[in-house]
Amino acid sequence: MDEDMGVAVRTVAEAGPGTGETLAPSVLWKAFRVLGVFSHSRRVLTLAQIVRRSGLPKSTAHRVLAMLVEVGAVEQHSDGYRMGLRMFSLGALPPEVALRDAALVHLEELHRVTGQTLHLAILREGDAVYLEKLRGRRYDRSPALVGGRLPARCTAIGKAMLAFSTERTLAELSTAPPAPRTARSLTSMVALRRQLAAVRVDGYAVDREEAVDGLACVAVPVLVAGRAVAAVSIAFAAAAGSGTVLVDPLRRTAAAIFRSITASSAAHLIPAGG
Template identity: 45%
Template sequence: MSGADPAGGAKEKETPSILTKAFDVLNAFNQNERVMTLSQLARASGLPKSTVHRLLARLVEFGAIEHHRSGYKLGLGLLQLGATTPAAKMRDQAIPYLVALQRWTRQTVTFAVLREFDVVYLEKLAPADSPSTLVSIGARLPSNCTAIGKALLSYEDLDDLAAFLPLRLHQMTPHSITNADDLVEHLRIVRKEGIAREHNEAQMGLEGVAAPVVVNGFAVGAIAINHGPNAPASGRVDAALRDTTAQLSAHLRSYVVAAPEGERLVPRTLSDPPPWG
């Protein structure tokens, strides 16, 4: 008998769909492997070479994949789709504020949104001589390990947040906050101060501060500054970050549909998308 066992037995393993396999191929590309051969894609996706070959033919037809010499690369069709997302629109609106902040601090400035328990980076502006970090556009990192993630989480319902978190959170360095209750108490401080801080929690040697971009009571995004040896004094950095996020929040309000008069927006959970982004 197929399906779920009423007594709680194991479910029959679902056969991956053609759509799942197509995304396995697309997800095989990364920052280090921008052009891949058929054999490389088969190994990275875990799919038979014949299956990958058929999928590539269709993906090329749809513009999601393009030929590149003897291999393949992601196509501009994906860029067109990505550019139509609300998050991309918000990034476009944020760019002038991010540029101004980066020029003043001469440090790395990032912009990200929350997706479930991860932060997804939409933009990164860095000096030419900045050290390599885990952060790149499109990268996902555990929110408990980053200042930008903690800034975003601080606007969740903190009384209920612990119930949505695993007891043991993801650990990227020995300094990461891994206990859910400890994280919630830390977030209460972040919410009160309006600034989140990061000290070697995602990557050793990486420090920074972040503040949320708040619209109608939701943290729709956050901006972070990673400190370097020539950064301005911390108090001035905090003030500039608060000022920038306040300006961007005010600018974005015209792009968010307000709740009807007399109603309050229902607080979202980590599984729900924000009203913007």
């Protein structure tokens, strides 16, 4: 039995009967509920804040935190709790990190040229999941956060990937459509499919105030063997124009990312969206 599993088993045993924590899976779910309350804007939290945001009883939260501290997933300091270095090292293992590392130098060059807000994302379960964001020097109203999600159908970066995803992925979108984010958000699958067909022809996707009022985006997929493993986008003020002048720089960046990820074999590790 490895050390982490031993800690989990001891925690369950110590909980005792009648606590609702008689199974290891129950403790695991509670641990993820605790870890899930931390974010970029909430890096250090007190016990009271963790209890309030996780919805767990104070005694349960305290017990789970003790387990997480023991395995290094959380660190305790005088002002509260924060993510531990153990989580940082584990976070570097997923193949998406290899993709982000391969893409970053090309994103930074595009950011230097345009000065606009840039995104790198992958497609998961109908959402665009953001791996990187470089903020614009003058304008940044993008709601995207690194590690965060937005409905793919409401974003240019999501539509750039959906256009080159599987029919199964598109069918799943119609079963659970998200609430519209703005008055311009796409709610019709017929309209979405029409847009995706245009993306396949044009090679780029756009959204104009579909995710945030006043914000527009242009995006290009990173294609490997005809499938989108990721996409890159540029966000800008909708009043600034159509953004078509940004398409060629995006295409060059996507092509450079493709060369980098194929050279590093990252493309073979990351499932194509869907």
